[in-house]
Amino acid sequence: MTLSVSIRHPLAHFALDLSFEAGPGVTAIFGRSGAGKTTLVNAVAGMLRPAEGRIALGGQMLSDRSHFVPPHKRRIGYVFQDGRLFPHLTVRQNLLYGRWFSGAGADLGRIVEMLGLGMLMDRRPARLSGGEKQRVAIGRALLCAPRLLLLDEPLAALDGARKAEILPYLERLREEGMPILYVSHSVAEVMRLAARVILLDAGRITGSGAPADMLSDPASGLAQSEVGALIPARVAARDPDGLARLDTAAGPLYLPTQDPVGTVLNIRIHSQDVMIALSPPVGISALNILPAVVEQVIPRGHEALIRLRLGPEALLARITARSATALGLVPGMPCHAILKTVAIADHSVSEGVTTGVFSARSR
Amino acid sequence: MTPEEWQAVLLSLRVALVATLVSLPFGILAAMALARWRFPGRQILNGLVHLPLILPPVVTGYLLLLTFGRRGTVGQWLAETGIVFAFNWTGAVLAAAVMAFPLLVRAIRLSLEAVDPGLEAAAGTLGASPLWVFATVTLPMILPGIIAGAVLAFAKAMGEFGATITFVANIPGHTQTLPSAIYALLQVPGGEERAMRLVAIAIAVAMSALLLSEWLSRAIARRVAS
Structure with a gap:
């Protein structure tokens, strides 16, 4: 099942003008508020008819000049930011609402178990927490056996703890094998869930690719503070002082973590947390110092973004333009990357830990 | 109480009940049109619906007589199909329904506008x-509004006097409703005492209707948003 979108639609301040395809797995639509993300998703769901262009799903034309399939005939699940549970129905009735229209539908027991809803079935939405509401909304969408699932910032209205509660369920959703469009403006969520990222800005696609590439590509248009790198790591050893040694392709890193030896996780390094030294630094408190090679120098006003190559991994460093000039950084130059902060971005599936909570100062 | 007084009370209850039930589907439709749909002539419809609220009831009654009377354009045509409004209890139903319609539509429209289109x-x-x-989302959510509107309409229909007496006159046993009976009694010397009994009944019916609607609305609101 592949979703194919190629549309143009005028909005208040700009026009939505984009085309892309999304196959099975999670495709994240990433962009700041007002970039046109929700409009795009509404067009896919059929709640809005684009002025021009076409939308097709698995060979069926949903919307073009002569066809328009109304939302209730599309079999596209939609999880809204605000849940939108029916207040006059119980959780069970909410869950079964769509299944009744779709006929056969999915297995209630399996989805109730997957989303941990067993204890909530007879409650009304007013008596659910924000996280519980979103889980019911996800279950309700799944139970009409959708061909495609749209998630429009399903975690945006939740606090950190509630997000942590839902993320593992979203990860399980990935295994369902249907295409999922995941709208978000949170780097952490996108890194954790998506196989592919589409960057959206003012109605246009400014880039698309693997999350790690998008994150470390300074041209992607992400906010500077969001720009960083994602590096896979494995817990190799736990030292008695609480620090663990993590092996990465770029070299060993040390940070405090409770994860057992053997855990595979992703490490996020923000560009402003990387310093550059030309000679191996001595008498410095930082633990994590890795040999690197300058790959690219990108001036940005009074700052410069330096793309560093560490074996197969890439890292971004944000330094002042003055430092870049003083050090004489040019591509090919060997140096040392000093990592001020290393954060765990995500654990292997279903560990259930929020992204970025364990951010360890290793100075 | 005299049989005539009983007749007036029962007729009023029947007229109000039928007027409310018959106008309910039209009221929901009109409220939907005014709250949700955008179409040319929407303001005209809005004006038409609210006109009986502002016009003198006598004018409304006279317009009904002109339209639905024996020689009225619609009245003549309907008479052929066997429906007669003129000087008949059904005429009282029509007058009550028209007079109560704005209240019904307003209450339903307000509750419709409170439903999240999302x-x-x-x-x-x-x-x-x-x-x-x-049927499964909108209707259950506006049910408290529908009940509130229906009770208001019922009370208004019970009390309707001006349009009714103008359209179908004041014939005991046929078109004499509770208010017309009270009016008639007040016209004869010594009728005050009998009128007071009917006044008490009118107050009792109105109060019970209000209490019932309050209780129903609360019960439904609890179900919808507990």
Whole structure:
């Protein structure tokens, strides 16, 4: 099942003008508020008819000049930011609402178990927490056996703890094998869930690719503070002082973590947390110092973004333009990357830990 | 109480009940049109619906007589199909329904405007056609408004006097409703005492209707948003 979108639609301040395809797995639509993300998703769901262009799903034309399939005939699940549970129905009735229209539908027991809803079935939405509401909304969408699932910032209205509660369920959703469009403006969520990222800005696609590439590509248009790198790591050893040694392709890193030896996780390094030294630094408190090679120098006003190559991994460093000039950084130059902060971005599936909570100062 | 007085009370109850039940579907439709649909002539419809609230009831009654009377354009045509409004209890129903219609529509419209369209859109993405969305989401959510509107309309229909007496006159046993009976009694010397009994009944019916609606609305509101 592949979703194919190629549309143009005028909005208040700009026009939505984009085309892309999304196959099975999670495709994240990433962009700041007002970039046109929700409009795009509404067009896919059929709640809005684009002025021009076409939308097709698995060979069926949903919307073009002569066809328009109304939302209730599309079999596209939609999880809204605000849940939108029916207040006059119980959780069970909410869950079964769509299944009744779709006929056969999915297995209630399996989805109730997957989303941990067993204890909530007879409650009304007013008596659910924000996280519980979103889980019911996800279950309700799944139970009409959708061909495609749209998630429009399903975690945006939740606090950190509630997000942590839902993320593992979203990860399980990935295994369902249907295409999922995941709208978000949170780097952490996108890194954790998506196989592919589409960057959206003012109605246009400014880039698309693997999350790690998008994150470390300074041209992607992400906010500077969001720009960083994602590096896979494995817990190799736990030292008695609480620090663990993590092996990465770029070299060993040390940070405090409770994860057992053997855990595979992703490490996020923000560009402003990387310093550059030309000679191996001595008498410095930082633990994590890795040999690197300058790959690219990108001036940005009074700052410069330096793309560093560490074996197969890439890292971004944000330094002042003055430092870049003083050090004489040019591509090919060997140096040392000093990592001020290393954060765990995500654990292997279903560990259930929020992204970025364990951010360890290793100075 | 005299049989005539009983007749007036029972007729009033019957007229108010039938007027409320018959105008309910039209009231919901008009409220939907005014709250949700954009079409040319929407303001005209809005004006027409509210006109009986502002016009002198006598004028409304006279217009009904002109239209639905024996020689009225619609009245003549309807008489051929066997429906007669003129000087008949059904005429009292029509007059009461028209006079109560604005109250009914207003209450339903207010509750419709409070329904989150997002919920209806969500039902659509779950496979419900617009008609099913209305039946399973919109209707249950506006039920308190419908009940409030229906009770208001019932009370208004019970008390309707001016349009009724103008349209169908004041014939005991046929078109003499509770207010017309009170009016008639007050015209004869020594009728005050008998009029007071009817006044007490009118107050009792109105109070029970209000209490019932309050209780129903609360029970439903609890169900909808507990």
